[in-house]
Amino acid sequence: MPDTEEKILDVALKVLISEGYADATTHRIAQEANVTEMTLLQTFQSKENLFREARKKNPNEFLKYWDEAYKSMPPWDLDHPQPTFQALINTNIPGRVLDIGCGRGENAIMLAMNNYDVTGIDLAEAAISSAKAKTIERHVKVNFVVGNVLQMDHLFMEGEFDVVIDSGLFHAIMDEERHVFALQVWRVLKTGGKYFMLCFSDKELSEDGPIKLSKTEIEHTFTPFFKIIDIKDTTFDTRFDPSSRKAYLLSAVKN
Numbered sequence: 670m671p672d673t674e675e676k677i678l679d680v681a682l683k684v685l686i687s688e689g690y691a692d693a694t695t696h697r698i699a700q701e702a703n704v705t706e707m708t709l710l711q712t713f714q715s716k717e718n719l720f721r722e723a724r725k726k727n728p729n730e731f732l733k734y735w736d737e738a739y740k741s742m743p744p745w746d747l748d749h750p751q752p753t754f755q756a757l758i759n760t761n762i763p764g765r766v767l768d769i770g771c772g773r774g775e776n777a778i779m780l781a782m783n784n785y786d787v788t789g790i791d792l793a794e795a796a797i798s799s800a801k802a803k804t805i806e807r808h809v810k811v812n813f814v815v816g817n818v819l820q821m822d823h824l825f826m827e828g829e830f831d832v833v834i835d836s837g838l839f840h841a842i843m844d845e846e847r848h849v850f851a852l853q854v855w856r857v858l859k860t861g862g863k864y865f866m867l868c869f870s871d872k873e874l875s876e877d878g879p880i881k882l883s884k885t886e887i888e889h890t891f892t893p894f895f896k897i898i899d900i901k902d903t904t905f906d907t908r909f910d911p912s913s914r915k916a917y918l919l920s921a922v923k924n
C-alpha cells in the first residue's frame with residue numbers, strides 16, 4: 670500500500686475514534702493527512718469505504734471506538750428501546766434471550782420487564798456498568814456481561830438461548846468478521862431458536878452512520894447457518910432523528 674494511503678487510513682481511524690462517524694468528515698481527515706479532499710475521495714470512493722478500509726487496517730485499534738463513544742452519548746444510545754424490538758414482544762413467547770452488543774441495555778431491560786430471562790453482552794465496560802445501574806434503579810433483573818461477541822465460546826454454552834437480538838451490532842462488524850460472527854450467534858442458539866437483527870439498510874442515503882447493508886449481504890452471511898424467515902423494511906431510531914433512518918429487520922431461525 671502506498672505511503673499516502675497508509676497515512677490517510679491511520680488518520681481516518683484516529684479521527685473516527687475521537688469524533689464518531691457523523692463528525693469525522695472527509696474534509697477534516699484530508700486536512701490532517703495533508704492531502705486534498707479530492708485525492709482522498711479518488712482513492713477511497715466514499716467516506717464509508719474509507720472507514721471500512723481504516724478499520725480493516727487496524728482492527729484492534731478500532732475497538733477503542735466503542736469505549737470512546739460511551740464517554741458521551743453516542744447517537745444510537747436512546748433512553749428507550751428501539752420500537753422495532755418493542756413490537757417483537759407481542760409476537761414471541763418468552764424464553765432465554767441474549768442481547769448482543771447491548772450497549773446501555775434499554776432493549777434488554779424492556780424484554781426483562783416482559784418476562785424474558787435476559788443476558789446482555791457488550792465490549793464497552795462503560796456501557797455495561799451503566800446498564801447494570803439501570804437494572805438497580807428500575808428493579809429488574811438482567812445478566813449484563815462485558816465480552817466480545819466474536820469470542821463467546823468461553824462465556825455461553827451451545828444452545829443456551831431461545832432468542833438472540835441484535836440492535837445495531839451486525840452493521841458494525843467488519844466484513845472479514847461476518848462469518849465468525851454468524852457462527853457465534855448460531856452456536857449460542859437452540860435448534861429452532863430465533864435471531865432478530867436490526868441494521869441500517871442500503872436504502873438509507875445519509876452518509877453519517879456506520880455501514881449500510883444490502884439484503885444480499887445479509888443473506889450471504891446468514892443463509893449457511895440459518896433459515897431466513899424474512900428481511901423487512903423498518904426504521905432505526907437515533908437520538909437525533911427518531912424513526913427516520915431506513916433499516917432492515919432480519920428474522921432468522923437456527924436450522
Ligand code: SAH
Nearest residue numbers: 735770771772791792793816817818836837
Ligand atoms: N444495542 C445497543 C448498542 C448499539 S451500538 C443499542 O441499541 O443501543 C453497537 C454496540 O455493539 C456498542 O455498544 C458496542 O460497544 C458493541 N460492540 C461492538 N463490537 C462488539 C463486539 N465484537 N462484541 C461485543 N459488543 C460489541
